[in-house]
Amino acid sequence: MTDTTAVLGYAWPLIVSPGEPIAFHLSSKTLDGAEATLVRVRCADPDPNGPGLKLTELDCAINGPVALANQPIYPGSCAIIPDSPTLAKLGAFTVGAFLWPTLPGARPQTILSRWREDIKAGWRLGLDADGCLEFVLAAKGQSWRVASRLPLLTREWVLAGGAYDPATGRISVMVRSLDPQAGRDRSVVVEGEGPTSLSWPMDTPLVIAARAKDAGDAALCEAFYDGKIDRPRVYAAALSIDGLHRLCEAATPAAADPLLIAAWDFSQDIPTDQVRDLSAHRLHGVLRQMPTRAMTGVNWNGSSERWTEAPSQYGAIHFHSDDMADAGWAPTLHLTTPSAWRSGFYALRLRARQGNADPVESFVAFFVRAELGKPQSRLAFVASTGTFLAYANSALRLDQVHAEAMLEGLLTLSHDDLYLQEHRELGLSTYDTHNDGSGWSISTARRPILNTRPRGNVFNYGNDTHLLDWLEELGQSYDIITDDDIHRHGVQTLAPYACVITGSHPEYISREIWDAFDAYQQGGGRHMYLGGNGFYWRIAYHPTLPHTIEMRRGMSGLRTWEGEAGETALAFTGEPSCTWRSNGRPPQRLLGVGFDGQVFTESSFYRWLDGARDPSVAWLTEGVDLDAPLGDFGLRGNGAAGIEIDRVEPTLGSPPGLVWLATADRLGYGGTPTPEELRTLHRGIMGDQNAQVRADLAFFPTANGGAVFSTGSIAWVCALSHAGYRNNVSQVTGNVLRRFLDSTPL
Amino acid sequence: MLVNYTAAAHWPIDASRLDLVEEFRRKPRGPHGDELQKLLHRMRWSGDSEASGRYVLVVKEPGRRWALGRLPRMRGKPIEILSNQVFTSIAEAEWEVFKRRWEALTGTSLPPSFKEPMA
Ligand SMILES: [Fe+2]
Numbered sequence: 001m002t003d004t005t006a007v008l009g010y011a012w013p014l015i016v017s018p019g020e021p022i023a024f025h026l027s028s029k030t031l032d033g034a035e036a037t038l039v040r041v042r043c044a045d046p047d048p049n050g051p052g053l054k055l056t057e058l059d060c061a062i063n064g065p066v067a068l069a070n071q072p073i074y075p076g077s078c079a080i081i082p083d084s085p086t087l088a089k090l091g092a093f094t095v096g097a098f099l100w101p102t103l104p105g106a107r108p109q110t111i112l113s114r115w116r117e118d119i120k121a122g123w124r125l126g127l128d129a130d131g132c133l134e135f136v137l138a139a140k141g142q143s144w145r146v147a148s149r150l151p152l153l154t155r156e157w158v159l160a161g162g163a164y165d166p167a168t169g170r171i172s173v174m175v176r177s178l179d180p181q182a183g184r185d186r187s188v189v190v191e192g193e194g195p196t197s198l199s200w201p202m203d204t205p206l207v208i209a210a211r212a213k214d215a216g217d218a219a220l221c222e223a224f225y226d227g228k229i230d231r232p233r234v235y236a237a238a239l240s241i242d243g244l245h246r247l248c249e250a251a252t253p254a255a256a257d258p259l260l261i262a263a264w265d266f267s268q269d270i271p272t273d274q275v276r277d278l279s280a281h282r283l284h285g286v287l288r289q290m291p292t293r294a295m296t297g298v299n300w301n302g303s304s305e306r307w308t309e310a311p312s313q314y315g316a317i318h319f320h321s322d323d324m325a326d327a328g329w330a331p332t333l334h335l336t337t338p339s340a341w342r343s344g345f346y347a348l349r350l351r352a353r354q355g356n357a358d359p360v361e362s363f364v365a366f367f368v369r370a371e372l373g374k375p376q377s378r379l380a381f382v383a384s385t386g387t388f389l390a391y392a393n394s395a396l397r398l399d400q401v402h403a404e405a406m407l408e409g410l411l412t413l414s415h416d417d418l419y420l421q422e423h424r425e426l427g428l429s430t431y432d433t434h435n436d437g438s439g440w441s442i443s444t445a446r447r448p449i450l451n452t453r454p455r456g457n458v459f460n461y462g463n464d465t466h467l468l469d470w471l472e473e474l475g476q477s478y479d480i481i482t483d484d485d486i487h488r489h490g491v492q493t494l495a496p497y498a499c500v501i502t503g504s505h506p507e508y509i510s511r512e513i514w515d516a517f518d519a520y521q522q523g524g525g526r527h528m529y530l531g532g533n534g535f536y537w538r539i540a541y542h543p544t545l546p547h548t549i550e551m552r553r554g555m556s557g558l559r560t561w562e563g564e565a566g567e568t569a570l571a572f573t574g575e576p577s578c579t580w581r582s583n584g585r586p587p588q589r590l591l592g593v594g595f596d597g598q599v600f601t602e603s604s605f606y607r608w609l610d611g612a613r614d615p616s617v618a619w620l621t622e623g624v625d626l627d628a629p630l631g632d633f634g635l636r637g638n639g640a641a642g643i644e645i646d647r648v649e650p651t652l653g654s655p656p657g658l659v660w661l662a663t664a665d666r667l668g669y670g671g672t673p674t675p676e677e678l679r680t681l682h683r684g685i686m687g688d689q690n691a692q693v694r695a696d697l698a699f700f701p702t703a704n705g706g707a708v709f710s711t712g713s714i715a716w717v718c719a720l721s722h723a724g725y726r727n728n729v730s731q732v733t734g735n736v737l738r739r740f741l742d743s744t745p746l
Numbered sequence: 747m748l749v750n751y752t753a754a755a756h757w758p759i760d761a762s763r764l765d766l767v768e769e770f771r772r773k774p775r776g777p778h779g780d781e782l783q784k785l786l787h788r789m790r791w792s793g794d795s796e797a798s799g800r801y802v803l804v805v806k807e808p809g810r811r812w813a814l815g816r817l818p819r820m821r822g823k824p825i826e827i828l829s830n831q832v833f834t835s836i837a838e839a840e841w842e843v844f845k846r847r848w849e850a851l852t853g854t855s856l857p858p859s860f861k862e863p864m865a
Contacts, residue, residue, distance in 0.1 A: 001806050047809040155747075398817060401750040404790040404800070409775070410840055412803040412812060418825050421817070435821065437747055562748035601776055668777055 003360045005419040007350045008448035011366035014547045015482050019339035023331035027071035034350040036066045041345035043469040044454035045462040050635045051469045051721050062333045073425040076224035077291035077323035078210035079275045082217040086281050094239040095125050096161025097232035098298040102436035104131030104152040109225040113211040121201045125162040135162025135173040139198045146173040146192035157298045165238035169196040174241040209319035224321035226436040230297040234261040251312050255280045267315040270294050270571050290325035290442050292318040294571035308574035320434040324427030326446040343370040343480040365453040370479035375496040377477040386483035386508040389549045392449040394429040408600045416450040430551050431560045439561035445547035464503035470720040487512045487541050494520040499740040504531040504714045508539045524704035526740035532714040533595045533644035535587040540572040552577035558674045589653030592698035593646035593712040601670025603642025603715045605632035606662035619739045624728050631729045634719030640729045645695035646712030658700040665694035705745035709736045755791030757784045761852035774840040789847045801843045
């Protein structure tokens, strides 16, 4: 078996223009070196039943042996408040916050700490291994501890705190359940003996949701907390639980109170990594590994679902012990991409142990875009980088109960899957849940991504290269542009092209990207949508960090997790997330078709409809037998219509001017409708009984001579190479492409 | 939280329905009749033992060879590969796993005629 993970890496930036610098950040636990070769990707799918792996080796300065070192990844999010004189000389004090723990009892966790684990000194408030709240003080080998008697409940708000009074030599830990009935009460105050004097460690940050392993503000942390924290406070006196409650409840505590040491307001600067202290000490901090912000606080009352409308109700951050946004690896190789390179899918290939039973062949993918305003072709293919990020390191099949039933057969796992099962520190995808069951809403490219590269699992990236392979086979020139660039530069990215193709699964779309396609189509552009489930989820890109997306899943849509009530707006921008359909933009309006279902039993063929016989679309059907099935073959389920599928739906905006060309509406019992298609529950909803579960082929003209052609199926592009590329799917796609590149008005 | 419970699939399996076993052997990839669909749903949802994990295939050679494996329920625990169980077709692998699941879920042994490899 080929070892695809012995060396891993990521390219930064993920996307470059010809002539721009790029760095490869590599790591290996087992190899001290590998052979590096730059390749251009034509087909990334090694399956011998299709085109097979097709990579072109390029002459490149960095080709050759590369020395490798092990670079660990440190997951777990927290807030670091740099050390300060105020914190270093605390006498009597109280710390506390509102908590909504999600994994109490899983392992020891930290809420608030100024603690050095290496010398076991300082103070910390946290959960012990059983999930009980504990408050610990320690210095010079001596420690004092008090703990609540009952573990905290999962996903229940409590007020939690610890207090220390050197004058009395007492410490206390305090819990107050905010819904103390029906068996939920965990309220308790436990007092114990503490020191009468004590000196704190120097050079130690205050950490929220973790504790420092050793000295310094850059110290690594451990004992991360899973769950929400709202309004953490530090006060320079030993407060009673009522006093702590008043302190935490006040959204704006009196900054002039000389005893107020810190009062963090997580509802400020939500799109950023900054945490703000409202006290006069200004103990601001910075977040590590991107915990989830814009989370409902203890005071959220349902009057708004967006943090922008009621920021004071969004004072919580949800920290995860497995959050991972930046692997932080040092660069291993630097390259200035030659300005002569064509835009395209590229990768750094790393080989070792050639000739062994387990040869190493691992890839680090990147994209070379056509420089803005300098098109090299009349055709552009869009690398769906937003979708690639959304699916980055998906562990859906490993973790989710429904996977085998959904896929209608045994899970087939690759070497990458075996690795991901054991190496969750890579960070998962927006399809996955964190260890605490909450959804993964952020994805970045500053980490190895196993499923966006040659030999990776084919869904999305691999499938899309089947289209590249077909274009190369045709001898058709094309530019590569990416979602990230369309988001940033809008329609300017698309406008130079007579025709733009989106791939098998352009599912994750920001408002900026949607607007760009809409403007392109209405400005006379021709858009070939050769996929399924496209333009489905609304995402945002981070306002400043490249290749970083956020999405929220709400109560509608085909979703592998469901966000909490009130948490469907994006922290990066304040925009609502969830499906575009629930944002008033069903994909049917833009593409003619929109998502309606999945089929994994077996893909199907399309049958031509009357629309296809209209002389006005004779150019589309030229050379095609309209009485024969269209696409009764293909590498994804033996048909061109399958996996995720879209249909024409006038009530959701399919244009009146649309020509309904063909349909695949006989999908059998494996055709499963998406949940937002169901008003009520009844039997008879599967494809063997339900004509609304289908894939449709559609064409419509847009303003100024533009047009849209849609296939509504992920399986389509993986049928192009059938029978030596001579087949009716290839013929129809080619007919449309030729006509769309011809500037004669349609 | 919206949870998929492992115990949700509870269609009762009748150990005397060897006709369903025969139907699966003939067509491991379907299409299947109504009752076999229900049986397969039961098996695929959570048919394998909690302790040893889910039966999976591990790709030895893309599109050509697969080994049987067991995926633990717990994240982070390694996937066990049963190196003596290697298949050259997915259908053959589906049949092997079907037999194992049938015997585990019904607590009965399949008659010898089903032990032979697929035709
Ligand atoms: Fe999708």
